[in-house]
Amino acid sequence: MTQRRDLSDALARECGVQLKIAQDGTVRCRDLGQRKPLGRDRQLARLDELGYITRRQALEPTAKRPRGSYRIADPFFRFWFRYVFPNRSRLERGRTNDVYGELDTDLDTFAGLAFEDCCREWLGRYAPPDALPNSEHLGSWWSRDGQVEIDVVGTTKNHYDLLASCKWSQTAKPSVLGELLAARDHLGGRATHARLIIFARGFDQRLIEQAALEDVTLIPAHQLFA
Numbered sequence: 001m002t003q004r005r006d007l008s009d010a011l012a013r014e015c016g017v018q019l020k021i022a023q024d025g026t027v028r029c030r031d032l033g034q035r036k037p038l039g040r041d042r043q044l045a046r047l048d049e050l051g052y053i054t055r056r057q058a059l060e061p062t063a064k065r066p067r068g069s070y071r072i073a074d075p076f077f078r079f080w081f082r083y084v085f086p087n088r089s090r091l092e093r094g095r096t097n098d099v100y101g102e103l104d105t106d107l108d109t110f111a112g113l114a115f116e117d118c119c120r121e122w123l124g125r126y127a128p129p130d131a132l133p134n135s136e137h138l139g140s141w142w143s144r145d146g147q148v149e150i151d152v153v154g155t156t157k158n159h160y161d162l163l164a165s166c167k168w169s170q171t172a173k174p175s176v177l178g179e180l181l182a183a184r185d186h187l188g189g190r191a192t193h194a195r196l197i198i199f200a201r202g203f204d205q206r207l208i209e210q211a212a213l214e215d216v217t218l219i220p221a222h223q224l225f226a
Contacts, residue, residue, distance in 0.1 A: 052077060059139030061158045061190060067144065075114065082110060112168040115221070116140070116151045119166045119199045122224045123152060132217070133161040133195050141187075148186050152197075159190045164197040168221075172200035174207045177216060199224075 047053045054073040057066040072078040083106075084091070087099045124138050135154025142149040154162030165180045176198055184191045196216040198207075203218050211218050 056140060058141045059137060059153050059155055060141065061155045061160065067142070071113075078113070079110070082106075108168050108170075112166065115168040115199070116166045118224060119164060119219075120152050123154070123162070123164070123197075126225065132197070135162050138162075143186065148183050150180075150183050154194075160187060160194040162197065163187075163191060163194045164199060167198070167200040169200060171202040171204050172198060172207055173204050174210055176200070177207055177210055177214065180216075181214070 048055055048070070052072065052074055053070045055068050055070055057068045060066055072081060083099065083103050087102075090099055120138055120140075123132070123135070133154055133156070136156045138152065138154050140149070140151055141153045150163055151166040152162070152164035153160055163180060163184055165176050167176055177196075180196055180198065184194060184196065187194075196214070197219060198211065198216060199219050199221065201221045203211075203220070208218065210216075
């Protein structure tokens with residue numbers, strides 16, 4: 001643990017800005033050369049090579065140059081840069097309860113990133129092929145302006161055959177389905193026949209009823225890797 005803490009301190013001093021960008025995913029790869037000196041861009045590439053961060057691409061069936069963003073790959077660093085690094089001053093003053101309160105409120109959001117990875121892994125390796133599409137490629141997608149994002153998308157040839165929302169909330173609400181339907185409409189004709197899936201720990205009864213009407217598959221978290 002001490003070695004990891006020392007290493008994360010070193011990374012914060014050398015590349016803290018990049019790692020913050022990688023964590024929240026708001027800066028896309030094509031912007032890096034414009035916003036940061038070339039040396040910092042090389043630092044990102046080096047961190048990617050070492051496995052501390054990973055580059056995600058917006059999966060599109062026909063994109064020649066897919067959009068990308070960096071995200072912290074190591075769960076320890078992801079936690080450290082989200083909760084410890086920005087709160088070190090308060091933690092050093094002993095205000096641990098304040099920081100813990102904020103952490104507890106945000107923890108579902110933080111865990112949601114790992115849950116997305118689990119859902120994507122399950123779809124790629126363990127999903128029953130007779131019930132769900134056997135997509136050629138799995139990834140995620142977001143619009144150029146960042147206003148629309150889909151946690152998991154699957155593509156086969158030149159169309160989307162799977163769109164999924166992953167919610168690490170105790171109970172997914174009907175609004176989750178509304179957002180997924182809106183995202184499908186945003187993709188247009190390439191996603192018209194895509195299978196819609198919602199992963200969550202639990203589902204609101206109204207969502208269960210609406211999902212049945214829209215032929216949307218609901219998969220509870222406890223069924224993954226069971």
